[in-house]
Amino acid sequence: ASGPNADIPTGIPAVPHWKLAGWRSVLNFEPPRLQPDRRPRVSLPASVAQWQQEGRVAVWLHVPIFQSGLAAVAASQGFAFHHAESGSATLTRWLGEGPSRLPAFASHQLGVAGAVLDENSGKVLVVQDRNKTVNGWKFPGGLSNPGEDIGDTAVREVFEETGIKSEFKSILSIRQQHKHPGAFGKSDMYIICRLQPSSFTINFCQQECLRCEWMDLDELARTKHATPITSNVAKLLLYGYREGFDKIDITMREFPAVYTGLFYKLYHRELPESYRNIT
Amino acid sequence: ASGPNADIPTGIPAVPHWKLAGWRSVLNFEPPRLQPDRRPRVSLPASVAQWQQEGRVAVWLHVPIFQSGLAAVAASQGFAFHHAESGSATLTRWLGEGPSRLPAFASHQLGVAGAVLDENSGKVLVVQDRNKTVNGWKFPGGLSNPGEDIGDTAVREVFEETGIKSEFKSILSIRQQHKHPGAFGKSDMYIICRLQPSSFTINFCQQECLRCEWMDLDELARTKHATPITSNVAKLLLYGYREGFDKIDITMREFPAVYTGLFYKLYHRELPESYRNIT
Structure with a gap:
């Protein structure tokens, strides 16, 4: 065990949780190599030197949070955080020529909103956020959950915020914003979907919303009391x-995914049958 | 200073880099409160108890990599990693009622490809990746750099891979895929853009590509030797x-951004002037 800073030892315990994975090439992944448990101590600098000799271009270290002191040890050997989540951190050191060619971690958060239009009445569902300085009308929405599809996020968030049930119809707009406030220095992707309501009685979340109502789409397209993106998408929806x-x-x-055998969703303009069936 | 596991001290040094930030509400952010440098030691359990009494619902800890041992200390007090990057880690502990309502870190990586169509010849630029088991034709592309706009990623990646200069015209398709291989357990967003070439002599990257050529769009739309998404977008482009x-x-x-005063890019179907100018 070792402490931060000043007096950093170079020996690290080879416990099972301390995985050292060296890759020969970042383009041609090898399975991680675990240090055998028998070896009581292994020197990180010596290992790095060996991997460099073997022609490996990068090292990945997986450090459990309860052994975080090891991250400080690794940092003294030129490692840096690649990412961390809940109980573990992943560190990397690039050994190859030139700048690192390791893939970066996730760079975007994804927010999805729903423009729920009641086609019979011409009214659209809008909310005003609680705790905002600028209080314009907007479409209900929020951040996607892990593994959640775009349309499902829209439907879930609309229901959570407003109590309205709906069905995904299409994507209307995509916005990308960098250094987004609240995204921890990362970028934000914000997608607005067109949804069709299947219930109409509003029961909105008092914690998140100040107001919630069915508004004439025509009025939303004209009002000054809406965020610019809402205003613009309202005009698009009216069109x-x-x-x-x-x-x-x-x-x-x-579509079927090539590698996983699962299905994925692809969003684009409607493609006529005659073009779909070209062979 | 402290080591991992077993003998975890509850006192943590109040060095300037060790920031403790408590929020009264996750919906109403307060600026982080730095522990005054004068206090030589501060007990994390005692501080957490105090913040809980003050009605704060969450604590954020910022730990520099060289003091990573402190993350192990915090973990013993119920903290977990929220995220980490290069030289620092951020940990959180939820103090409020029910499950955590803290916003998650970035959940998606963004890949962008360019379908570069020479409208005069009807040929489109395609590549075959080196080091792939399935070697179908695809559009050149890659991961976006931090802060980079969608169209700029497409243009840069096309140039880096093929040597072809081009200009962004539109987005053609969006794909979302979860637990994407190579995304460290996160999701992948993959956008294909329509680009117009301004140079035509291929000089492709031997490291990344096995082959690169201008192919008849009609042929790409029909060939079996393309990934399903490439095939589909080729048919769309042909249409x-x-x-x-x-x-x-x-x-x-x-559009101008409400909070930052900067501009952001919004992607959607062309909106006729008559609708843009509704007031």
Whole structure:
């Protein structure tokens, strides 16, 4: 065991949780190599020197949070955090020529909102956030949960915030913003979906929302009391409502994934059958 | 200074780098409170108890990598990693009622590819990756750099991989995939853009690509030797090439951001002037 700073030992215990994984090439991954448990101590500098001789270009270290002192040891050997989550941290050191070519960790958070339009009444569901300085009308929405599809986030967030049930129809807009406030220095992707309501009685979350109502889409498109993106998407939605949703919709199709055998969703403009079936 | 596991001290040094930030509410952020440097030691359990009494719902700890041993100390007090990058880690502990309502860290990596179509010849730029088991044709592309806009990633990656210069025209498709291989357990967003070439002599990156060529778009839309997403977007692009790009384009507009005063880019279907100017 070792402490931070000043007096950093170079020997590190080879406990099972302390995994050392060296890759020959970042483009051609090898499975991680665990240090055998028998060896009581292993010198990190000596190991790094050996991996460098073997022509490996990068080292990944996985450090459990209760052994975090080891991250300080590794830092003294040129390692840095790649990422960390709940109980463990991953550190890297690039051994190859030139700047690191290791892939970065996730760079974007994803927020999804729902523009729920009642086509019979021409009214759209809008909220005002609690605790905001600028209090314009906007579409209900929030951050996606891990592993959640875009449309599912929209439907879930709309329900949680407003009590309205709805169904995903299409993507209407995508916004990318960097150094987003609240994204911990990372970027934000914000997608607005078109949703069709299947319930109409509002029961909104008092913790998140100040107001919630069904508003005339025409009024939302004209009001000054809406965020610019809401205003713009309201105009787009009005255009679709009057002249056909096919003018504005980015629709979804499912495809088999090459590697996993699972399905993924692809969003693009509707493709006519005659083009889909070209062979 | 303290080591991992077994003998965890509860006193932590109040060095300037060891910031303790307590928030009264996750919805109403307060600026972080630094522990005054004068206090030689501060007990983390005692501080947590005090913050709880003050009604704070969450604590954020910022730990520099060289003092990582403190993360192990904090873990013994119920803290866990929120995220970490290069020289520092951020830990959190939720003090409020129910499950944590703290916003998660970035959940998606963003990959962007460019479908570069030479409208005069009807040829599109395609590559085959080196070091892949399935070697189908695909559009050149890669991960976005921090702070980089979607179209800029496409243009940069196309140039780096193929030597071809191009200009962003529109977004063609968006794919979201979870537990993506190579995304460290996170999700992947993959966007294909339509680009217009301004140079035509291929000089491709031998490290990344096995082959690179200008291929008849019609041929790419029909070939079996392409990934499913490439095949599908080739058909979409062929549709646009023959019947007008307005059928397939998701175009870009710039808007002022409410909070930062900067501009952001919004991507959606073209909105006619008559609707843009509604007031």
